Amino acid sequence: MFDHVAKLKEYIRCDSVSADPAFAPGMQRCREFVAGMLRELGLKVEIVPTEKQPIVMARREGPASWPHVIIYGHYDVQPPDPLNLWTSQPFEPEIRGERIYGRGSADNKGPFLVHVTALAHLLAENPSLPLRVTMVVEGEEEIGSPSFHGFIEKHRDKLQGDLFLLSDTGIPSPDQIVITCGLRGIVTGEVEIVGPKGDLHSGLHGGVLLNPIQALAEVLSTLHTPDGRVNISGYYDAVLGVEPWERDELQRLGTSVAQYQEFLGIPRFHTPPGFDPFEATRFQPTLEFNGIGGGYQGAGSKTVIPSRAFAKISCRLVSDQDPDAIWALVERALHERCPKGVSMTVTKGHQGPPYVVVPPGRSNTPKGQSPVLATAFAAAEEGVTKVFGKPPLFLREGGSIPIIADIKRVLGLDSVLMGMFLPEDNLHAPNESFNLSVMARGIEVSKHIMARLAGLAR
Amino acid sequence: MFDHVAKLKEYIRCDSVSADPAFAPGMQRCREFVAGMLRELGLKVEIVPTEKQPIVMARREGPASWPHVIIYGHYDVQPPDPLNLWTSQPFEPEIRGERIYGRGSADNKGPFLVHVTALAHLLAENPSLPLRVTMVVEGEEEIGSPSFHGFIEKHRDKLQGDLFLLSDTGIPSPDQIVITCGLRGIVTGEVEIVGPKGDLHSGLHGGVLLNPIQALAEVLSTLHTPDGRVNISGYYDAVLGVEPWERDELQRLGTSVAQYQEFLGIPRFHTPPGFDPFEATRFQPTLEFNGIGGGYQGAGSKTVIPSRAFAKISCRLVSDQDPDAIWALVERALHERCPKGVSMTVTKGHQGPPYVVVPPGRSNTPKGQSPVLATAFAAAEEGVTKVFGKPPLFLREGGSIPIIADIKRVLGLDSVLMGMFLPEDNLHAPNESFNLSVMARGIEVSKHIMARLAGLAR
Numbered sequence: 026m027f028d029h030v031a032k033l034k035e036y037i038r039c040d041s042v043s044a045d046p047a048f049a050p051g052m053q054r055c056r057e058f059v060a061g062m063l064r065e066l067g068l069k070v071e072i073v074p075t076e077k078q079p080i081v082m083a084r085r086e087g088p089a090s091w092p093h094v095i096i097y098g099h100y101d102v103q104p105p106d107p108l109n110l111w112t113s114q115p116f117e118p119e120i121r122g123e124r125i126y127g128r129g130s131a132d133n134k135g136p137f138l139v140h141v142t143a144l145a146h147l148l149a150e151n152p153s154l155p156l157r158v159t160m161v162v163e164g165e166e167e168i169g170s171p172s173f174h175g176f177i178e179k180h181r182d183k184l185q186g187d188l189f190l191l192s193d194t195g196i197p198s199p200d201q202i203v204i205t206c207g208l209r210g211i212v213t214g215e216v217e218i219v220g221p222k223g224d225l226h227s228g229l230h231g232g233v234l235l236n237p238i239q240a241l242a243e244v245l246s247t248l249h250t251p252d253g254r255v256n257i258s259g260y261y262d263a264v265l266g267v268e269p270w271e272r273d274e275l276q277r278l279g280t281s282v283a284q285y286q287e288f289l290g291i292p293r294f295h296t297p298p299g300f301d302p303f304e305a306t307r308f309q310p311t312l313e314f315n316g317i318g319g320g321y322q323g324a325g326s327k328t329v330i331p332s333r334a335f336a337k338i339s340c341r342l343v344s345d346q347d348p349d350a351i352w353a354l355v356e357r358a359l360h361e362r363c364p365k366g367v368s369m370t371v372t373k374g375h376q377g378p379p380y381v382v383v384p385p386g387r388s389n390t391p392k393g394q395s396p397v398l399a400t401a402f403a404a405a406e407e408g409v410t411k412v413f414g415k416p417p418l419f420l421r422e423g424g425s426i427p428i429i430a431d432i433k434r435v436l437g438l439d440s441v442l443m444g445m446f447l448p449e450d451n452l453h454a455p456n457e458s459f460n461l462s463v464m465a466r467g468i469e470v471s472k473h474i475m476a477r478l479a480g481l482a483r
Numbered sequence: 484m485f486d487h488v489a490k491l492k493e494y495i496r497c498d499s500v501s502a503d504p505a506f507a508p509g510m511q512r513c514r515e516f517v518a519g520m521l522r523e524l525g526l527k528v529e530i531v532p533t534e535k536q537p538i539v540m541a542r543r544e545g546p547a548s549w550p551h552v553i554i555y556g557h558y559d560v561q562p563p564d565p566l567n568l569w570t571s572q573p574f575e576p577e578i579r580g581e582r583i584y585g586r587g588s589a590d591n592k593g594p595f596l597v598h599v600t601a602l603a604h605l606l607a608e609n610p611s612l613p614l615r616v617t618m619v620v621e622g623e624e625e626i627g628s629p630s631f632h633g634f635i636e637k638h639r640d641k642l643q644g645d646l647f648l649l650s651d652t653g654i655p656s657p658d659q660i661v662i663t664c665g666l667r668g669i670v671t672g673e674v675e676i677v678g679p680k681g682d683l684h685s686g687l688h689g690g691v692l693l694n695p696i697q698a699l700a701e702v703l704s705t706l707h708t709p710d711g712r713v714n715i716s717g718y719y720d721a722v723l724g725v726e727p728w729e730r731d732e733l734q735r736l737g738t739s740v741a742q743y744q745e746f747l748g749i750p751r752f753h754t755p756p757g758f759d760p761f762e763a764t765r766f767q768p769t770l771e772f773n774g775i776g777g778g779y780q781g782a783g784s785k786t787v788i789p790s791r792a793f794a795k796i797s798c799r800l801v802s803d804q805d806p807d808a809i810w811a812l813v814e815r816a817l818h819e820r821c822p823k824g825v826s827m828t829v830t831k832g833h834q835g836p837p838y839v840v841v842p843p844g845r846s847n848t849p850k851g852q853s854p855v856l857a858t859a860f861a862a863a864e865e866g867v868t869k870v871f872g873k874p875p876l877f878l879r880e881g882g883s884i885p886i887i888a889d890i891k892r893v894l895g896l897d898s899v900l901m902g903m904f905l906p907e908d909n910l911h912a913p914n915e916s917f918n919l920s921v922m923a924r925g926i927e928v929s930k931h932i933m934a935r936l937a938g939l940a941r
Contacts, residue, residue: 209686213784222748227771228667228882231799232763233743235753238772238794239707246704249697253690285691290680295693295824305690313685314696315787316778321795326671326832328797329773336696337779339786341689366753374784424686 027145029138029468030125030461032062036100036134037118037127043078043101043168051116052164055100056081059162066145068160073180075172078164084183085158092397092478093157093186095438096144097428098137099166099193102129103453110455124458131450135459136192136467137162139445143471147479156479159186166193166428169375173428177435187397189432189440190474192467194422196444197279199463202409202470204402205442207307207421208429210342210379212352213315216244216359217335217370224320227328235366237334238319244362244369245336248312253297255312255340257358263345267308270387274418275303306423311341312355339374341423348376377427382439384419394439400477401441408473409443412466417443443470485603487596487926488583488919490520494558494592495576495585501536501559501626509574510622513558514539517620524603526618531638533630536622542641543616550855550936551615551644553896554602555886556595557624557651560587561911568913582916589908593917594650594925595620597903601929605937614937617644624651624886627833631886635893645855647890647898648932650925652880654902655737657921660867660928662860663900665765665879666887668800668837670810671773674702674817675793675828682778685786693824695792696777702820702827703794706770711755713770713798715816721803725766728845732876733761764881769799770813797832799881806834835885840897842877852897858935859899866931867901870924875901901928 039055042048059081060070068083078101105115105128113119115128125135147154161184165172177184194205220237221230250256285302286294296305319334321327340351356371363369385399409417429440445467451457497513500506517539518528526541536559563573563586571577573586583593605612619642623630635642652663678695679688708714743760744752754763777792779785798809814829821827843857867875887898903925909915 211686211786213786215784220749225747226882227769227773227797228669228764228799229880230747230764231769231771231881232758232767233752233754233760234747234749235711236772238775239703241775242700242703242772245697245700253693289683289688289692291678291692291824292826293824294691296691300690302691306686306688309690311685311689313689313786313788314694314700314778315685315785316780316789317696317699317792318776318780320772320774322774322776322793326673326795326797327773328669328671328771330771331774334775337784339685339784341686366749366751368750422687423689424684 027142027149029142029464032142033125033130033135033138034118036138037130038116040116041101041129041164042104043164044104052078052101056164059100062141063160066141066148068158073176075165075176077168077172080164080172080176081160081162082180082183083160085156087155087157091155091157093159094475094478095159095161095184095186095189096140097189097191097193098140098160098162099133099164100162101164101167102132102134103167107455112456120461123462124460126456126458128457130457130459131446132452132457133166133193135464136445139192139464139467140190140471142468143475146468147472147475151481154479154481156475157186159184170428174431174435177432181436184436186438187395188401189438190401190443191440192443192445193426194442194444195446195448197448199447199460200413200415201279202413202417203444204384204405204417204419205422205444206384206419207344207381208379208426209310209423210346210348210377210430211339211425211427212342212348212376213337213339213374214352214355215335215337215372215374216241217333218244218363218367219333219370220367221330221332224332225330227330231330234330235364236330237367238331240364240367241317241319241334241336243364244359245314247362248358253295255310257354259354260310260351263347263350264310265344265381267304268387271308271421272304274420277418278303307421308343310343310346313339313341315339341425342379344379344381346379348378352376377425378430378434380430380433381421387419397478398439401474404474404477405441405443405470408470412469441474443467485600485607487600487922490600491583491588491593491596492576494596495588496574498574499559499587499622500562501622502562510536510559514622517558520599521618524599524606526616531634533623533634535630538622538630538634539618539620540638540641541618543614545613545615549613549615551617552859552933552936553617553619553642553644553647554598555647555649555651556598556618556620557591557622558620559622559625560590560592561625565913570914578919581918581920583919584914584916586915588915588917589904590910590915591624591651593922594903597650597922597925598648598929600926601933604926605930605933609939612937612939614933615644617642628886632889632893635890639894642894644896645853646859647896648859648901648929649898650901650903651884652900652902653904653906655906657905657918658871658873659737660871660875661902662842662863662875662877663880663902664842664877665802665839666837666884667768667881668804668806668835668888669797669883669885670800670806670834671795671797671832672810672813673793673795673830673832674699675791676702676821676825677791677828678825679788679790682790683788685788689788692788693822694788695825696789698822698825699775699777699792699794701822702817703772705820706816711753713768715812717812718768718809721805722768723802723839725762726845729766729879730762732878735876736761765879766801768801768804771797771799773797799883800837802837802839804837806836810834835883836888836892838888838891839879845877855936856897859932862932862935863899863901863928866928870927899932901925
C-alpha cells in the first residue's frame with residue numbers, strides 16, 4: 026500500500042533548493058527519489074537533462090485509444106531562510122495537529138503527491154487501468170522555469186496528451202476547492218530618464234534644466250486615469266468580457282471585501298469602474314510600478330540634481346492581450362509623453378501570455394474543446410462536491426504561471442488546475458506546512474478524475 | 484618677510500579632514516599652525532572649543548575709533564579620496580607650472596592666506612596700522628558648520644565689527660574677479676507615501692489598490708508648471724525683483740550659454756520665463772527632487788507592489804524668501820495633493836536663509852548701510868580693477884553659504900565675498916590646486932582693501 030504521508034516525509038527530507046548551488050546534492054537526491062517512486066508505480070522513467078536542473082519524465086504507455094493525462098509537478102523548493110523563524114527544521118518534516126511542516130510541503134511536494142498517490146491506489150486496484158499517464162516533474166519552477174518551454178518543444182511527440190492535471194494553485198479554505206480557469210499574463214520592463222551628463226550641484230545649477238526625477242514623475246503620472254484604469258489608448262482592446270457565471274462564482278468565495286481590506290492594510294480600495302476588488306484582480310489588466318530610483322536615497326540630504334532616474338514596470342494581462350503588443354503600446358506612450366530636455370530609454374524584460382479555459386458546460390464553451398477535457402472538468406466537479414461537501418469554484422486568478430500558457434501554445438493542451446494549498450500554508454515563508462486532511466481528500470478527488478478518464482467510475 | 488608660498492605649503496601639509504575622526508591629529512596640527520602663524524603677526528590668539536572642532540580666533544585690538552574688519556576662513560578640508568586619481572600626494576604640496584597642488588589648496592587654505600599675507604605685509608610696512616582685525620578660522624565648514632551659529636551668538640561682543648571679508652567663492656577666469664553679493668537660501672525635506680502594510684504580490688493583488696509609487700509620481704508631477712516655475716501658490720511672493728544693473732553685470736560674465744550647455748551636457752535649457760540660464764540660478768528660487776526611491780531597484784524585475792515610496796526635496800531660495808514659510812507652503816501643497824488611498828508623511832530637514840547685499844553706489848542702496856562697508860566695496864572695486872586689469876563683477880550666486888546669512892542675522896554684518904578659486908581648481912575632487920598668480924594678485928587687492936579701511940591708501 027502506497028503510504029502518502031511516509032512518502033511526503035521522505036520527499037521533504039530531500040533539500041532541493043534550485044536557486045542555490047550549495048543545494049546541488051539535495052537536488053540530485055530529490056530527483057532520484059521522484060524517479061524511484063515513479064518506477065515503483067511501474068512507470069518508465071527518464072531523467073532529461075536541461076541547462077540547469079534535469080526534468081524527471083515518467084510514462085505509463087498504452088494503446089492510442091486510451092486517454093492520456095499529463096501530470097505536472099516541480100521537485101524544487103524555495104530557499105529556507107530565515108532559518109531562525111522556523112519552529113522545526115525546514116528539511117526535517119514534523120506533523121503537528123493535522124499539518125505537516127517542512128519546506129516544500131505545500132509548494133509543491135504535497136500537492137504533487139496527491140496525484141501520484143491517486144494513481145498508485147488506482148493501479149493497485151486495477152493493474153490494467155486503461156489510461157495513459159505521463160508525469161513531468163521539473164526542478165526550476167522556483168527560478169522561473171527557464172528550461173520548460175524548450176523541454177516541451179523538444180518532447181512534443183511524447184506530450185501529445187488530452188490535458189494537463191496539476192495542483193500548484195491555492196484555495197481560500199479547507200472545504201472550498203478552486204479550479205483555476207485563467208491566469209493573468211505578464212510583461213515587464215524598465216524606463217530610464219537621463220538629464221545632465223553627471224550629477225549636478227543643485228545650488229550652482231538648479232533652475233536651468235529639467236530634473237530627471239521630475240521628468241520621470243511627470244511621465245509616470247500620465248499612465249493611469251483618476252478612476253484606476255491604464256491611460257494608454259488601445260490597452261483594453263483585446264480584453265475579454267466577463268461572463269455572468271464568472272461573477273456568480275465569485276459571490277461564493279467566502280471572503281468579504283472588509284476582510285480583504287484588513288489583510289492588505291489599506292484605507293480604501295482603488296479598482297477600475299465596474300469591478301469589485303475580487304473581480305479587478307481576475308478580470309482586468311494592470312500597469313504597476315514595482316520600483317523607482319534616482320539620486321540620493323541615504324539618510325539626511327544631499328543636494329544634487331541627479332543625472333538619471335528609473336522606474337520598473339510590470340503589466341498583468343488578461344486574455345486575449347498579447348504581451349508584445351501591450352509592451353509596444355506602453356513603450357510608445359512613454360516615448361510620446363517624455364518631455365523635451367531629457368532622454369529616455371525603455372527596456373523590455375520577461376513576459377508570459379495570459380491563459381483562460383472555459384469549463385465545459387458553461388456558456389460560450391469554445392467549439393472544438395476536447396471531450397476528454399470535458400470529462401476531466403465534470404469529474405473534478407463531481408469528485409470535489411462529493412468529497413469536500415461543496416462544489417468547486419471555477420475562477421480565474423490574478424497571478425501568472427507562464428508554463429500553463431506555454432503548454433497551451435506549444436502543445437494545444439488545456440490544464441485542470443486543482444487548487445490544494447491554503448493561505449495559512451506559508452508558501453515561500455518560514456514554517457511552510459500542508460494540511461493532511463486536504464491532502465487525503467484531494468487524493469480521493471484525483472482518483473475519481475483519473476478513474477472517470479479511464480472510463481471506470483460512474 | 485612673510486613668504487605666502489612657503490606658508491601655504493606648510494598649511495597644506497596639515498592633513499585636516501574634519502569628516503573623518505582618523506584625521507584628528509592632522510586637525511590639531513592644523514589649528515596649531517594657524518594659531519602660530521597669527522601669533523607671529525602679533526595677533527592675540529584663542530582656540531575656542533566647540534562640540535566638534537575648535538575655532539581659532541585671533542584679534543588685533545585697538546581704539547573703538549579704528550574700523551574693525553573680521554576675516555573668515557576654514558582650516559578643514561574635504562577627504563582626499565579617491566587617492567589613486569591624484570598625480571601627486573594630496574597632503575604633500577607640489578608646484579607644477581603656476582599652480583600649487585594639494586587638498587585644501589583652493590578650499591580654503593590658499594584663499595584664506597591671501598588675507599593673512601596682505602595683513603602681514605601691511606603690518607610690516609606700518610606696524611601702527613589703525614585697523615582692528617579679527618580672524619575667525621573654523622574647522623567644520625566641510626561638514627556644514629554645525630558649531631558656527633552658536634559660536635557667533637556666544638562671542639557676539641568680540642565680533643562687533645564693521646564687516647566680514649572672506650574668499651570662499653569662485654571666479655570664472657583668472658582675470659575676472661567676482662564679488663558675490665547674494666547667495667540662495669535652502670530648505671530641505673522628505674516626503675514619504677505609504678500604501679499597504681507590506682509589499683504585495685503584484686499578480687495576486689494588482690488592480691485593487693493605489694500603488695505608492697504611482698501616488699508619489701502623481702503628487703510630484705503637480706509641483707512645477709510646464710514652463711519651469713514652482714506650481715505652489717505664494718511661492719514667489721517674497722522674491723525680490725532684479726535690478727537692471729544685476730542683469731548688466733551678467734552680460735560681462737564671459738561664458739556663453741552654449742558653453743554652459745556643453746558643460747552640463749543637456750539637450751536644452753529649461754528656465755522660468757523671463758530668465759536666461761545665468762539669471763535663473765541667481766535670481767529665481769527652485770524646488771528640486773534630489774532623490775527618489777521605492778520598491779525593487781536591483782537587476783531584472785521583482786513583481787511587487789511596494790508598501791512605500793519617498794522623495795527627497797530641496798528648495799533653493801532667494802531674498803526675501805523665508806525657509807520656514809516656504810517649507811510650510813510646500814508641506815501644505817504636498818498634503819493637499821496627496822490622493823486618497825495612501826497616507827503621507829512630510830519631514831523637514833535643514834535650512835538656511837538667502838542672503839543679499841547691495842553694493843554701495845548701485846541703485847537702491849539700502850539706507851543705513853555702513854560707510855565702512857561702502858569703503859570696503861569701493862576699495863575692492865579699485866583694487867581689482869588696478870591689479871587684475873578689469874573691474875570685478877558684482878553678482879549673486881546660486882549656491883548657499885548659510886553662515887553668511889547667519890552673520891547678517893546674528894551680528895547685523897554684511898560680507899565682502901571676494902572670489903578666488905577657478906572652475907579648474909577641482910575643489911572637493913582629486914588634484915585640487917590653486918593658481919599662484921591669482922593668489923599673488925589677490926594679496927595686492929586685499930592689502931588695498933585693508934589699507935583703505937585704515938584710511939591709508941588714496
